[in-house]
Amino acid sequence: MSFSIERDTDRTGKTTYLLLGGTFDRAAHRDLKRALRDAFARTRQGRVVLDVAGVGEISSECVEVLLTGYTTALRGGYGFEVTNARGSVQLLLEATRLCPRREDDTLYAPAWLSGSPADVS
Template sequence: MDFSIERDTDRAGKTTYLLLGGDFDRSAHRDLRRALKEAFSRARQGRVVLDMARVDELSSECVEVLLTGYTHALRGGHGYEVTNARGHVRLLLEATGLCPRREDDTLYAPVWLTGDVADAV
């Protein structure tokens, strides 16, 4: 496994923190789904906070799990927050709406130069 999921709770037991780290490739989505399910059952109408500070890669399967978790939180009356994402992981989560967009309100998209345009540069 190239990823880690650590769980912590506040003293009142109302907030469950999932500290994620490493490469969340397509094989990690099952463990992430299980960790979210356990976090929601522990939080009991509280909050689930996912700290993405140490995440280097995030597969589309894991993004789907995070979006499903958001839907579960809305339906179950839980708080749900994705924090500390950085780099391309942040950009991906901004595009899905799981992280707030930056103040400049622009999305980054690489420019792929092709054909005559690439030759001119």
């Protein structure tokens, strides 16, 4: 396993924290899905906070799980927050709006050398 998921709950049981670390590749999405499902089951109409400070890479399958978790939170009346994203993980989560954008509000796109992607070989 190249990833880790640690769970903690506050004393009131209203907030469940998931501390994620490592590389969340395609194979990690099942464990992430299970961890989110368990977090919602343990949280009594409170919130789930995912700390992704230790995540170096995240696959599209895992991002899909996070988006599903966000939808579950909206439907169930839970709070849902993704915090401490950095680097490429932050850029990806900003694009999906799971993570707030930086204050400079800059979008990142490839800079094509010849003016269009079709010109690059």
